[in-house]
Amino acid sequence: VKTIKKIGGGVTAAAGFVAGATFCGIKRKKGSTKPDLALIFSREPAVAAATFTTNKIKAAPVKVSMAHLKSPSTRGIIANSGNANACTGPEGVCGARQTTEAAAAALGTEPREILVCSTGRIGVRLPIEKMEPRIPQLAKQLTRRGSLAAARAIMTSDTFPKEWAVSFEVQGRKVKVGGIAKGAGMIDPNMATMLCFLSTDAKISKRDLQKALSESVEQSFNRITVDGDMSTNDTVLLLANGASGCVIQPGSHGWNVFKEALNKVTRNLARMIVEDGEGVSKFVEVQVRGAATYQDGRKVAEAIANSTLVKCAWAGNDPNWGRIVDAAGYSGAKLSEEMINVYYNGLLAVKGGAPGPAPESKLRQVVRKKRFTVCVDLQMGSAEYTAYTTDLTEEYVRLNLSE
Amino acid sequence: VKTIKKIGGGVTAAAGFVAGATFCGIKRKKGSTKPDLALIFSREPAVAAATFTTNKIKAAPVKVSMAHLKSPSTRGIIANSGNANACTGPEGVCGARQTTEAAAAALGTEPREILVCSTGRIGVRLPIEKMEPRIPQLAKQLTRRGSLAAARAIMTSDTFPKEWAVSFEVQGRKVKVGGIAKGAGMIDPNMATMLCFLSTDAKISKRDLQKALSESVEQSFNRITVDGDMSTNDTVLLLANGASGCVIQPGSHGWNVFKEALNKVTRNLARMIVEDGEGVSKFVEVQVRGAATYQDGRKVAEAIANSTLVKCAWAGNDPNWGRIVDAAGYSGAKLSEEMINVYYNGLLAVKGGAPGPAPESKLRQVVRKKRFTVCVDLQMGSAEYTAYTTDLTEEYVRLNLSE
Numbered sequence: 026v027k028t029i030k031k032i033g034g035g036v037t038a039a040a041g042f043v044a045g046a047t048f049c050g051i052k053r054k055k056g057s058t059k060p061d062l063a064l065i066f067s068r069e070p071a072v073a074a075a076t077f078t079t080n081k082i083k084a085a086p087v088k089v090s091m092a093h094l095k096s097p098s099t100r101g102i103i104a105n106s107g108n109a110n111a112c113t114g115p116e117g118v119c120g121a122r123q124t125t126e127a128a129a130a131a132l133g134t135e136p137r138e139i140l141v142c143s144t145g146r147i148g149v150r151l152p153i154e155k156m157e158p159r160i161p162q163l164a165k166q167l168t169r170r171g172s173l174a175a176a177r178a179i180m181t182s183d184t185f186p187k188e189w190a191v192s193f194e195v196q197g198r199k200v201k202v203g204g205i206a207k208g209a210g211m212i213d214p215n216m217a218t219m220l221c222f223l224s225t226d227a228k229i230s231k232r233d234l235q236k237a238l239s240e241s242v243e244q245s246f247n248r249i250t251v252d253g254d255m256s257t258n259d260t261v262l263l264l265a266n267g268a269s270g271c272v273i274q275p276g277s278h279g280w281n282v283f284k285e286a287l288n289k290v291t292r293n294l295a296r297m298i299v300e301d302g303e304g305v306s307k308f309v310e311v312q313v314r315g316a317a318t319y320q321d322g323r324k325v326a327e328a329i330a331n332s333t334l335v336k337c338a339w340a341g342n343d344p345n346w347g348r349i350v351d352a353a354g355y356s357g358a359k360l361s362e363e364m365i366n367v368y369y370n371g372l373l374a375v376k377g378g379a380p381g382p383a384p385e386s387k388l389r390q391v392v393r394k395k396r397f398t399v400c401v402d403l404q405m406g407s408a409e410y411t412a413y414t415t416d417l418t419e420e421y422v423r424l425n426l427s428e
Numbered sequence: 429v430k431t432i433k434k435i436g437g438g439v440t441a442a443a444g445f446v447a448g449a450t451f452c453g454i455k456r457k458k459g460s461t462k463p464d465l466a467l468i469f470s471r472e473p474a475v476a477a478a479t480f481t482t483n484k485i486k487a488a489p490v491k492v493s494m495a496h497l498k499s500p501s502t503r504g505i506i507a508n509s510g511n512a513n514a515c516t517g518p519e520g521v522c523g524a525r526q527t528t529e530a531a532a533a534a535l536g537t538e539p540r541e542i543l544v545c546s547t548g549r550i551g552v553r554l555p556i557e558k559m560e561p562r563i564p565q566l567a568k569q570l571t572r573r574g575s576l577a578a579a580r581a582i583m584t585s586d587t588f589p590k591e592w593a594v595s596f597e598v599q600g601r602k603v604k605v606g607g608i609a610k611g612a613g614m615i616d617p618n619m620a621t622m623l624c625f626l627s628t629d630a631k632i633s634k635r636d637l638q639k640a641l642s643e644s645v646e647q648s649f650n651r652i653t654v655d656g657d658m659s660t661n662d663t664v665l666l667l668a669n670g671a672s673g674c675v676i677q678p679g680s681h682g683w684n685v686f687k688e689a690l691n692k693v694t695r696n697l698a699r700m701i702v703e704d705g706e707g708v709s710k711f712v713e714v715q716v717r718g719a720a721t722y723q724d725g726r727k728v729a730e731a732i733a734n735s736t737l738v739k740c741a742w743a744g745n746d747p748n749w750g751r752i753v754d755a756a757g758y759s760g761a762k763l764s765e766e767m768i769n770v771y772y773n774g775l776l777a778v779k780g781g782a783p784g785p786a787p788e789s790k791l792r793q794v795v796r797k798k799r800f801t802v803c804v805d806l807q808m809g810s811a812e813y814t815a816y817t818t819d820l821t822e823e824y825v826r827l828n829l830s831e
Contacts, residue, residue: 079758080754080757080758081756081757081758081763081765082753082754082756082757082763082765082768082781083757083765109750111750111754112750112753112765112778112781112782112783113782113783114766114780114781114782116782117782146750147749147750147751147753147754148749148750148753148778148782148783149783256754257750257753257754257757333736333820346550346551347512347514347515347549347550347551347660348550350485350515350550350551350660351483351485351514351550351659351660353484353485354483354484354485354486354660355482355483355484360484360485362484362485362486362515363517365485375515375551377517378485378515378517379515379516379517379519379520379551380515380516380551380552417736419822423822
């Protein structure tokens with residue numbers, strides 16, 4: 026058994042993947058010259074898996090990518106920042122399709138083999154006329170070291186590009202999994218979209234790839250919450266091109282290692298998304314233990330992680346466990362006040378629904394930290410759930426005031 | 429048919445009700461000498477109705493008042509600010525009971541005829557020893573003009589006392605309904621409790637009074653949202669002592685007028701709660717029309733009214749209808765993107781899920797106002813729901829940072 030090693034290379038770490046980025050001037054406002062169009066390409070035909078926003082309002086590129094995902098083979102991903110292409114009517118769908126057509130023409134593939142994503146302001150027409158002329162040149166510039174450029178191009182107000190990759194060995198073959206991501210919620214006020222593009226050179230069926238991705242997203246991106254808002258554009262894509270020659274099948278040892286490797290990548294990218302953003306000063310892990318059911322644990326963790334009052338208290342270095350117990354109480358989960366214990370980094374703040382032995386000064390030291398864990402033990406059963414969240418600062422509000 | 433007239437007098441407007449307040453020094457921190465204990469008394473035996481927080485974690489006074497509400501007769505309400513008496517274990521329940529016992533002894537009634545409320549920080553022991561010695565004197569000072577003093581005593585960081593009262597005539601008899609309230613959510617960070625004490629001199633059965641109150645709360649206090657958090661202490665109480673001699677029964681003309689009068693009082697108090705608070709600069713009415721069901725309308729209105737991103741945009745005078753459509757999309761309600769219209773004060777911002785004819789400059793003028801209406805027409809049915817909310821400002825966060 027080989028361990029999983031962190032490596033460089035992001036979404037182009039896996040064999041056979043190249044990427045690049047260019048500047049088209051997509052954003053309505055002038056000034057920035059940051060590249061705003063990213064292209065990722067697999068030199069071999071790949072299979073693709075995806076998870077999309079569950080918002081009933083879906084951006085045009087989400088609709089187009091959902092359709093293109095039915096293709097048995099996928100070759101590339103094209104993604105722009107500066108415009109969400111959401112709430113743009115039938116014309117928006119045409120724009121997203123045109124983007125895939127332009128990429129396919131430049132790469133010598135079929136449009137349905139290209140997936141497309143957008144992030145930016147909702148309700149503004151996608152300036153496809155600014156993008157199309159740049160795509161042929163972009164397709165020629167793709168390299169094995171293009172991950173960072175692509176990660177930068179999909180950034181909106183993210184303060185740093187997000188890449189992660191790992192490698193492991195199965196049956197004597199080296200397999201790589203990597204990806205890039207951009208941030209959610211407070212990261213960018215008007216562009217609250219979370220995008221993540223993953224690649225692997227494992228040889229895996231489309232169906233198994235989807236299974237692995239769905240489970241991995243459930244324990245990473247679905248656990249992070251910044252403001253409870255859910256974008257029209259949220260998308261996670263994973264391409265597997267088999268270039269490593271290593272076959273991964275459910276039930277095998279390799280499957281478990283592959284899933285663990287994929288989880289490492291998605292968890293780290295999710296953590297980076299939460300930590301980024303000028304409006305965030307703290308990263309908080311909200312653990313719920315002893316829930317009657319998994320859903321109950323989730324309800325309590327999400328009520329706490331999304332509570333404006335809880336998050337404001339953290340920003341002010343105020344332990345204020347009353348707000349945490351209050352949020353648990355209205356979460357809808359089965360619970361009994363007298364059974365609730367709350368720990369701050371292991372210190373017992375609340376015992377049986379009343380003040381615990383930990384002195385407030387000690388609790389205050391915990392919430393002053395940049396990272397800490399709040400654990401709520403309901404003592405109603407054995408289910409657990411963990412959510413990742415942040416504090417809520419004045420700067421968050423300032424960043425979200427306007428364009 | 430006589431119309432409903434606004435009058436003065438708040439919770440002591442109705443015949444037979446007196447009130448007063450005193451200072452006990454309940455809050456842990458020194459400095460303030462604002463009265464912190466209010467007492468309301470009906471000279472005649474009254475019947476009581478109530479709605480309490482649906483939070484599963486209920487403060488000790490909520491538990492005691494729920495029990496005392498079973499008494500066929502009610503005489504008074506005692507309420508303190510400065511301490512929530514929540515998450516205080518069995519000792520907290522003793523403290524709440526002792527409060528009612530002290531009030532009952534001073535007023536010559538039974539403890540179960542007294543309802544009790546608290547608002548303040550969670551998890552701190554109620555200093556009953558500071559309150560008990562002041563109650564006999566307080567009981568002697570009650571007057572027909574004591575409403576304002578009581579309204580002030582229950583304030584936490586509210587910036588003004590909240591009173592409303594109306595009168596109407598039925599069968600030649602004058603009936604009065606009035607009340608006082610204190611604020612929710614951002615009004616006070618650590619004391620997010622909403623309290624409302626109502627009184628009337630109508631002659632009405634306990635059962636009918638509860639029916640009228642439940643319906644009235646549903647269309648007033650249940651429609652206001654500031655931060656989505658729900659307090660452990662939220663309480664609305666209504667006492668009816670029959671002193672007007674006017675009998676109010678369901679099905680009669682008087683019943684309709686009584687309900688309308690009660691609704692006027694609760695709606696105005698709810699509006700004052702939303703408008704108050706240093707962290708609020710805007711009052712926004714979120715109307716949802718054309719929902720498939722009432723529940724769907726409610727889901728959409730509440731998703732919008734609770735969206736951090738929507739509320740930040742308003743604070744920044746940014747119409748940003750994309751965030752509104754986005755919130756509708758994740759609300760869980762049945763909807764179709766192509767059918768959604770959104771109006772800002774009647775201006776069509778979104779038509780069929782895409783940008784509408786209203787120019788952004790006009791929409792910007794609307795959201796710059798201190799009060800405006802956002803209407804979302806789903807065109808899926810004929811159900812409607814309206815929620816009342818605010819913007820989310822930097823000041824809100826600052827106020828909520830710490831004690």
